[in-house]
Amino acid sequence: MNTTNESRKRIPVGDLRGALPKLAVLLALLAALLAWSGVRQWREARLLEDVGQARDRAVEAVQASHAAQIRQFEQRLASAPVKAALAANDTAAAVAALKEGWAGVEQVEILDGALQAAYDDAAVFGFNKLALLEDGMQGDGIAARVVKDGKQTVFGMAAPAPQGVIYVRLPLTQLTQAFDSVVLANGGYLALRQGSYSVKQRGNSGLEDGAERMARAVGKTGLRVATAVPVSEPGPLGLGALPAMIVAALLAALAVVSVLVARGGMRLGGFGKKGVEVSDTDEPTLGEALMRDPLPAAGNRAADPSSEQDDYRKAESATAEVDAGIFRAYDIRGIVGQSLSIEVAELIGLAIGSVMRDEDLTDIVVGRDGRLSGPDLVGGLIEGLRKAGRNVIDIGLAPTPVAYFAAYHLRTGSSVAVTGSHNPPDYNGFKIVVGGQTLSGDAITDLYERIRDNRLFVANARGDLQQRDVSADYIQRIADDVQLERPLKVVVDAGNGVAGDIAPQLLEAIGAEVIPLYCDVDGTFPNHHPDPSEPHNLEDLIQTVKRFDADIGLAFDGDGDRLGVVTKEGAIIFPDRLLMLFAADVLERNPGALIIFDVKCTGKLQGWVLRHGGTPMMWKTGHSLIKAKMRETGAELAGEMSGHFFFQERWYGFDDGLYSAARLLEILANRAETPSEVLAELPDGVSTPEIKVAVEEGTPHAIVERFVDGAEFEGARLSTIDGLRADWDDGWGLVRASNTTPILVLRFEADNIAALERIKTEFRTRLQALAPELTMTF
Numbered sequence: 001m002n003t004t005n006e007s008r009k010r011i012p013v014g015d016l017r018g019a020l021p022k023l024a025v026l027l028a029l030l031a032a033l034l035a036w037s038g039v040r041q042w043r044e045a046r047l048l049e050d051v052g053q054a055r056d057r058a059v060e061a062v063q064a065s066h067a068a069q070i071r072q073f074e075q076r077l078a079s080a081p082v083k084a085a086l087a088a089n090d091t092a093a094a095v096a097a098l099k100e101g102w103a104g105v106e107q108v109e110i111l112d113g114a115l116q117a118a119y120d121d122a123a124v125f126g127f128n129k130l131a132l133l134e135d136g137m138q139g140d141g142i143a144a145r146v147v148k149d150g151k152q153t154v155f156g157m158a159a160p161a162p163q164g165v166i167y168v169r170l171p172l173t174q175l176t177q178a179f180d181s182v183v184l185a186n187g188g189y190l191a192l193r194q195g196s197y198s199v200k201q202r203g204n205s206g207l208e209d210g211a212e213r214m215a216r217a218v219g220k221t222g223l224r225v226a227t228a229v230p231v232s233e234p235g236p237l238g239l240g241a242l243p244a245m246i247v248a249a250l251l252a253a254l255a256v257v258s259v260l261v262a263r264g265g266m267r268l269g270g271f272g273k274k275g276v277e278v279s280d281t282d283e284p285t286l287g288e289a290l291m292r293d294p295l296p297a298a299g300n301r302a303a304d305p306s307s308e309q310d311d312y313r314k315a316e317s318a319t320a321e322v323d324a325g326i327f328r329a330y331d332i333r334g335i336v337g338q339s340l341s342i343e344v345a346e347l348i349g350l351a352i353g354s355v356m357r358d359e360d361l362t363d364i365v366v367g368r369d370g371r372l373s374g375p376d377l378v379g380g381l382i383e384g385l386r387k388a389g390r391n392v393i394d395i396g397l398a399p400t401p402v403a404y405f406a407a408y409h410l411r412t413g414s415s416v417a418v419t420g421s422h423n424p425p426d427y428n429g430f431k432i433v434v435g436g437q438t439l440s441g442d443a444i445t446d447l448y449e450r451i452r453d454n455r456l457f458v459a460n461a462r463g464d465l466q467q468r469d470v471s472a473d474y475i476q477r478i479a480d481d482v483q484l485e486r487p488l489k490v491v492v493d494a495g496n497g498v499a500g501d502i503a504p505q506l507l508e509a510i511g512a513e514v515i516p517l518y519c520d521v522d523g524t525f526p527n528h529h530p531d532p533s534e535p536h537n538l539e540d541l542i543q544t545v546k547r548f549d550a551d552i553g554l555a556f557d558g559d560g561d562r563l564g565v566v567t568k569e570g571a572i573i574f575p576d577r578l579l580m581l582f583a584a585d586v587l588e589r590n591p592g593a594l595i596i597f598d599v600k601c602t603g604k605l606q607g608w609v610l611r612h613g614g615t616p617m618m619w620k621t622g623h624s625l626i627k628a629k630m631r632e633t634g635a636e637l638a639g640e641m642s643g644h645f646f647f648q649e650r651w652y653g654f655d656d657g658l659y660s661a662a663r664l665l666e667i668l669a670n671r672a673e674t675p676s677e678v679l680a681e682l683p684d685g686v687s688t689p690e691i692k693v694a695v696e697e698g699t700p701h702a703i704v705e706r707f708v709d710g711a712e713f714e715g716a717r718l719s720t721i722d723g724l725r726a727d728w729d730d731g732w733g734l735v736r737a738s739n740t741t742p743i744l745v746l747r748f749e750a751d752n753i754a755a756l757e758r759i760k761t762e763f764r765t766r767l768q769a770l771a772p773e774l775t776m777t778f
Helices: 013-078 080-087 091-099 116-120 127-138 173-181 205-214 241-262 286-292 305-311 342-358 374-387 400-409 442-452 471-479 503-509 535-548 575-589 604-611 623-633 657-669 675-680 700-709 753-770
Strands: 008-011 107-112 143-149 152-161 164-171 189-194 197-203 223-228 276-279 332-335 363-368 391-397 415-418 427-434 465-467 489-493 513-517 552-556 563-567 594-598 615-619 637-639 645-647 691-694 717-719 724-728 731-737 743-750
Touching: 013 080, 013 091, 013 143, 013 152, 013 164, 013 173, 013 189, 013 205, 013 223, 013 241, 080 091, 091 107, 091 164, 116 127, 127 143, 127 152, 127 164, 127 513, 164 173, 173 189, 173 197, 189 205, 197 205, 205 223, 205 374, 342 374, 342 427, 342 442, 363 374, 363 400, 374 391, 374 415, 374 427, 391 400, 400 415, 400 427, 400 471, 400 657, 427 442, 471 503, 471 657, 489 503, 489 535, 503 513, 503 552, 503 657, 513 535, 535 552, 535 563, 552 657, 563 575, 563 657, 563 675, 575 594, 575 604, 575 637, 575 645, 575 657, 575 675, 594 623, 604 615, 615 623, 623 637, 623 645, 645 657, 657 675, 700 724, 700 731, 700 743, 700 753, 724 753, 731 753, 743 753
Parallel strands: 363 391, 363 415, 391 465, 489 513, 489 552, 594 615, 594 637
Antiparallel strands: 008 276, 107 164, 143 152, 152 164, 189 197, 189 223, 332 427, 415 427, 552 563, 637 645, 691 743, 717 724, 724 731, 731 743
């Protein structure tokens, strides 16, 4: 049987040639679109390169200007006339000798080392000028920075002198003239910054919010040059500049061929006089296929379970290496440039977006702390979230509790705070809330497994992106509820963390007089590490409280979710004692309320809560774990020894160092006694701060498990909910594994020194026998 002839039919050549002009037009349009995209992307890449080079030139120029002024100062200090005048205590002659021949110098002063006049009216004198003078007296070399001097912003330098401190004021142009001379391509943005302050900026100011992504430090000056270019949109089908232009050329060639064929100037194989033979057994056209098997209705995934897998498509950036070790018990945290990158952040965004998609959640808030890596990681995170079809509200630079607040205030129920918390500057991470629940434990592990297994949902349409500042709403919400009965003078030490941008405003709004210390947001943390749980990080705060005769000193960690407190006498009030004060206040209005505290808290807390009519509960350490337990039990208040406080009463139940500070000042202002007297009344014993023993990466939990297995403490009540805690009648000791860093955390408390040393010895002896390689720090 001749099946070939029976199964074929002919399509007239004229019909095909009639369609070719339309095809040629379509191909030409597509070629033009791709060519334009290629040229645009090439121009944007060139602009990015030019602006990056301008940034590097600006860094070199500013560093040279900065170094030149310091050399000038050093040479003059070393000159014979200046040394002789200082030795003779002839201040006027020393000032004249320093100024002589120094082009541009505006003022030279020699101030008494006590700086009493400055401290008596520090707000007028200038807090940052005062900090410069203190640095000049205490440092080994010359301190230099941009400061506010009266109504002027100037370049100031300070150096120690026998009489106290020498202050030199120069016009800002001595520093910025070189910055201004750098050629900047049209469309770019360049800024010279110190902390959160832009000393000078040039170009497209609309790009200033994203400029930190390409920032570069100016040596060790505390300055940096930030830069930005307009956001580059990817080409059609994700094609880069060169691929887009190659495809454009191919399409243009096809368009020319189509025109030639249509005009008869070219013949294609298979064309005969009567037409083209087409087999009936050929595959159907797209139109025919759609008529036979229509696509399923959008969103109707449940109708066909097999279609579920089709929604999870390979993400383009899924080739990035992702370290399982950054997925911790409470959050995600790693070292930028090693385990964290823009690509990893994008995958994390896709994973979070996939979880949200499974829970039918569409909107999410994103905020970041002041670390220099924050803008880059936020950019990657947002890209991943939007690829997953989630709508993102970017609140920019904001403490972690403000991001939590925004999730409630903007009714998203979900948020991600990009923060390294109290870790060193090269760390960063992600604290994640989805549907009102802070992700921890298995939920964090699930994000990694989604990335590892490439179970990442990629939506057909990208999610929306909008910017929103909620700082004023946050301050207003608290100020509407908390107002001080009497003013208190408060020193606020933000450790150059992100809380410095908002804490002074908040506390002033509730009626406090605020003296800011290290409140310029600077992700390099130039003054001290932003971790109030370490006593040595509170030394500057203690001195400043005494110097200003303030009522109290408050310290915040890098992202503002933890609080530290010192009295005017210099006493550090550990957070477990603060929790007593908060508990007594909450229980006045909520008799019988449940109060949760972690295993590191004082043994006196349980009896305190009971005496004030409450229900105490000890639980595992970790902000995520505490919040989960609060939701489960309905507790009104919780706290951790690390300085996290969680208020359900009058607040939202998340950890918030700023709100906790407001509640503390409210309690203290309502009492007739001084803040120091109120805090001194809280039960106290002989205790240690958190003691940290370094161990090898990946070993702390195994060491603690072995410790628990062999533990025998005579006469002690043992708790193993988180490590091992042994309580005797006269004190207690704890060892647990940190869930964030490779360390063992220990703490001890007793009624007296002898009991404390006995308990420490018991733990030390057992730990040394178990792991003799460890270096004991207690």
